[in-house]
Amino acid sequence: MRIDVKECARLLKEHNNILILTHAHPDGDTLGCGFGLCRALMKCGKRARVVNADEIPSKYNYMESGLANEDFEEEYIVCVDVATENLLGPLADQYSGKINLCIDHHGTNTEYAENLLLEETASACEIIYKVILELGVQIDKKIADCLYTGISTDTGCFRYASATPSTYRIAADLMELGADNGYINRLMFETKTKTYAHLEKLAIDGMKFYCGERVAIITVTQEMYKITGSNEQETESLAPLTRQIEGIEIGITIREKNDGTCKASIRTFEKVNAADFAKSFGGGGHAQAAACRFDCSVDEARKRLIEKCGEILG
């Protein structure tokens, strides 16, 4: 059932022992939602914890720091920034069909939860901000840092067309509530480990162009992780690079997994809908940023993706 912010806050107040699930391969928005909401619920005197399928990249450590990891039998399960149950990754089997509440900003949400609060804001953290205000919780610096992180990371640091005046104003409110914008943005956007800097160099050197130079593809192989000492957690910043060259309409980053499968991140401009593109391979996402998985080699995946690009661009 679709609910509004008020009803969402009412449901959260009514329950206790709340488990919050983020999506697999967690990013700043899902983690910002998870830890921001968890901290707010604990300030309401509730037991709550955040659970992720995958390891949390260390750059997000500040969100979790100082948070007591409470042990309790879950009574109410909340998904944040999770469009479909299979995005829970390895946790999907355990929780599928059991989600009580989902708070999300993806238009492609499959309405899998008992109750769904969906607003197509630039980031899911903007919705969590409203829910926390409705809960009547005083937002502290830690919560502000979590929510600011989600807003900033999901908008490419306020860069994308998806960011609205409301996005900016919520960010301004959070800065006044203590969010350390300079620190967070530097950590998210201006800090490259030496291993990542090396990986990025290899990735850019290997960038290939197709369809009359309207498509750019970066391929990241397991071999490249070995050479550079980098890893998959560090590849988030590569996808935007694919559409930065003028004339490019579709930018794709293919990442080889260690089990021989792979994942593709799709970036587009207005002309091409990335969510539709990814959907045709069983994936999903937003109009200009989406992703899908392939149970095949990177070479085979690349072939299929280029074919699809050819169809779309005509």
Add this chain to the structure above:
Amino acid sequence: MRIDVKECARLLKEHNNILILTHAHPDGDTLGCGFGLCRALMKCGKRARVVNADEIPSKYNYMESGLANEDFEEEYIVCVDVATENLLGPLADQYSGKINLCIDHHGTNTEYAENLLLEETASACEIIYKVILELGVQIDKKIADCLYTGISTDTGCFRYASATPSTYRIAADLMELGADNGYINRLMFETKTKTYAHLEKLAIDGMKFYCGERVAIITVTQEMYKITGSNEQETESLAPLTRQIEGIEIGITIREKNDGTCKASIRTFEKVNAADFAKSFGGGGHAQAAACRFDCSVDEARKRLIEKCGEILG
């Protein structure tokens, strides 16, 4: 004399035939101020025009487009985002000592103008926004685009610690007044020409580290422009790259000019004041981003800069 926004608007209203000067090697902030203010003054029924020492990079064309370039004898001269008269470049000789009004956000402003409106905001366009409101001019889409551009470019797209809640809220207001944030940010931050992409690759390949890897230096030579087909106008985005690698405290980009002199852009974090650093070579700027010029070869300039880094980092 130091004046406030109200007095600044009063002075502008009192005068006509207004010449607006931007700093040499113009960036988004000085141009946003210049064209934003010029358009606002024309809406007040005044004659005004913007004059730059150097060619305006073509990516900023939209600010000027459709603006009648009026010919008139100047009666009132305004500098925007110009900290010192010598930053007027080749125009300094002509206008030195004749500046009636300066609107600026640099703490290092030398108070060279008859009247100075100085606020240490993240961008000078934030001050121009307040001045235009005080003028009572209805901000249209064109003015909003100009001012948003300055705010966005001077804050690295809302990334730097210099951006305040007020910065974000003015940007939100401008978006509501028609500023095309998605288009502007893509053009400013996400569009690399193929020639620039090539130059960036060469620059990163040639990045060198000093002082126990706490200093990173990029050198851009005239030879590199020849190889890549790029030019100095396209080098603005290189400077931030120097401080992105973890552990770096001072990032320097040295650009060789075609007359054998060179210019260095300094980027730092809190520990090192970039304005003080640049000042020791006769330059200036902000706490974390500054610049200076050298009347010597890039090799000699690099040597002097490394020496200074050694002194500062100890």
